[in-house]
Amino acid sequence: MAEPYDLVVIGGGPGGYVAAIRAAQLGLRAACIERRATLGGTCLNIGCIPSKALLQSSEKFAEARRGLAEHGLILGEVGLDLAAMMARKDSVVATLTRGVEFLFRKNKVDWLKGSARIAAPGRVALTGADGAASEVAARAIAIATGSESARLPGLDIDERRIVSSTGALSFDRVPERLAVIGGGYIGLELGSVWSRLGAKVTIVEFLDRILPNMDRELGPALQRILARGGVAFKLGTKVVAGRADGDHATLELESVAGGERSELVADAVLVAIGRRPNTEGLGLEALGVALDRTGHIAVDDGFATNVPGIYAIGDVIRGPMLAHKAMDEGSALAEHLAGQKPDIYYNAIPAVVYTWPEVASVGETEAELQQSGVDYRVGKFPFTATPRARTNGETEGFVKILAERASDRVLGVHIIGPDAGTMIAEAALAMEFAATAEDIARTSHAHPTLSEAMKEAALAVDGRAIHA
Numbered sequence: 001m002a003e004p005y006d007l008v009v010i011g012g013g014p015g016g017y018v019a020a021i022r023a024a025q026l027g028l029r030a031a032c033i034e035r036r037a038t039l040g041g042t043c044l045n046i047g048c049i050p051s052k053a054l055l056q057s058s059e060k061f062a063e064a065r066r067g068l069a070e071h072g073l074i075l076g077e078v079g080l081d082l083a084a085m086m087a088r089k090d091s092v093v094a095t096l097t098r099g100v101e102f103l104f105r106k107n108k109v110d111w112l113k114g115s116a117r118i119a120a121p122g123r124v125a126l127t128g129a130d131g132a133a134s135e136v137a138a139r140a141i142a143i144a145t146g147s148e149s150a151r152l153p154g155l156d157i158d159e160r161r162i163v164s165s166t167g168a169l170s171f172d173r174v175p176e177r178l179a180v181i182g183g184g185y186i187g188l189e190l191g192s193v194w195s196r197l198g199a200k201v202t203i204v205e206f207l208d209r210i211l212p213n214m215d216r217e218l219g220p221a222l223q224r225i226l227a228r229g230g231v232a233f234k235l236g237t238k239v240v241a242g243r244a245d246g247d248h249a250t251l252e253l254e255s256v257a258g259g260e261r262s263e264l265v266a267d268a269v270l271v272a273i274g275r276r277p278n279t280e281g282l283g284l285e286a287l288g289v290a291l292d293r294t295g296h297i298a299v300d301d302g303f304a305t306n307v308p309g310i311y312a313i314g315d316v317i318r319g320p321m322l323a324h325k326a327m328d329e330g331s332a333l334a335e336h337l338a339g340q341k342p343d344i345y346y347n348a349i350p351a352v353v354y355t356w357p358e359v360a361s362v363g364e365t366e367a368e369l370q371q372s373g374v375d376y377r378v379g380k381f382p383f384t385a386t387p388r389a390r391t392n393g394e395t396e397g398f399v400k401i402l403a404e405r406a407s408d409r410v411l412g413v414h415i416i417g418p419d420a421g422t423m424i425a426e427a428a429l430a431m432e433f434a435a436t437a438e439d440i441a442r443t444s445h446a447h448p449t450l451s452e453a454m455k456e457a458a459l460a461v462d463g464r465a466i467h468a
């Protein structure tokens with residue numbers, strides 16, 4: 001066998017490709033094994049990027065149809081060329097996945113094409129698309145195999161009538177009625193896409209609010225706005241059975257509280273109830289690699305599994321299933337292997353829902369602070385009082401800052417509003433640097449920008465917002 005690699009990463013998603021590139025930057029000899037025909041993993045191929053491309057296109061469509069007359073712009077009839085919209089999405093994906101290939105070449109990372117299984121610590125068995133078997137040796141092996149859509153028992157996904165997020169990214173026509181099972185970010189984003197394009201969307205959620213993991217004010221606020229745009233919600237509702245019948249699908253629903261039964265008929269059903277770690281087929285059981293209670297690969301702070309020389313990062317380990325979290329872990333793992341001491345502050349990892357308006361959070365929610373008995377103050381500021389939001393005609397939502405009462409340290413920031421996903425970066429930076437609300441309040445924020453709402457919310461923590 002040839003000289004071993006310093007690092008072989010299994011999986012070319014955001015966790016894996018970043019780990020390989022960072023390792024190469026640090027002088028390690030790195031390879032990345034990916035079985036898909038393109039690099040970039042779930043995120044670039046069937047996740048973050050295609051969904052954001054469709055969100056952007058569908059938002060433009062909705063705006064052209066409804067939103068421009070108040071700006072004095074009179075358009076003629078606005079039509080939809082879905083095939084062109086899909087082709088644009090595909091071309092964005094192709095450009096970015098080829099970009100990762102370019103980065104591999106630039107950094108001298110070898111892309112080994114095929115499906116990997118760990119034969120033993122230090123040895124990875126590779127099966128190419130043509131079935132050819134080979135083996136590579138590695139001083140360290142990183143599992144970055146990501147996740148896949150969780151299935152609902154009894155509901156067969158055919159990716160035509162009953163689809164996962166992957167199918168919902170490529171419908172060839174707008175379904176007249178779309179049922180979405182799950183009120184998390186994937187269901188809400190893809191539900192928004194198809195609602196804007198003309199589908200009658202119903203979101204079915206088991207819990208009593210959408211975005212159940214975020215601060216409790218955010219979900220209901222988003223629900224009110226989406227409902228105004230025509231999206232229907234069935235909360236506290238369980239899907240007990242479902243079937244595809246020819247040209248439509250029928251879901252049997254049951255209310256969680258009362259047990260009343262009802263039926264929901266739709267032309268397509270999107271199952272978006274979460275994602276599960278991809279641990280199968282890697283030989284983990286034979287190697288004795290331990291999983292945690294949730295089925296993720298168990299790792300220590302340096303991403304080491306219980307088997308020496310085998311590491312894991314990204315969606316396949318604990319923590320939020322987010323691309324930037326996977327990337328941060330990819331870098332940190334490579335730095336660990338190169339002898340550095342990187343550290344990820346997990347509490348400062350933001351989460352964004354790219355609906356309109358966007359929803360973004362970092363740090364703790366009010367419920368979490370109450371549960372742990374922390375004494376905190378709240379500063380809240382609405383976009384209605386933010387001049388730039390007025391000029392843009394996008395005044396929905398607010399910024400909410402939670403700061404510890406005694407120290408004024410920022411513990412959590414929760415935003416619903418225009419461009420919340422960009423604004424949350426300031427809050428993440430503040431938390432990373434252990435800033436106080438006063439630090440944000442004293443920082444000059446350009447006028448007129450949406451970020452002024454962040455400054456005002458920070459002032460509001462101390463009861464001294466100027467513009468509200």
Ligand SMILES: Cc1cc2nc3c(=O)[nH]c(=O)nc-3n(C[C@H](O)[C@H](O)[C@H](O)COP(=O)(O)OP(=O)(O)OC[C@H]3O[C@@H](n4cnc5c(N)ncnc54)[C@H](O)[C@@H]3O)c2cc1C
Nearest residue numbers: 011013014015041042043047048116146314315321322323
């Ligand atoms: C519809 C949708 C929208 C999303 N939007 C966002 C978003 O806006 N922002 C965000 O942060 N996150 C988003 N995510 C989540 C994000 O895609 C994941 O958190 C991220 O891709 C995880 O990265 P990863 O590297 O851990 O794994 P993945 O990206 O899942 O990559 C794993 C790769 O490993 C490969 N692989 C698996 N097993 C093997 C094997 N045995 N041999 C060889 N290769 C293998 C797979 O083919 C895959 O390419 C979205 C996900 C979905 C589904």
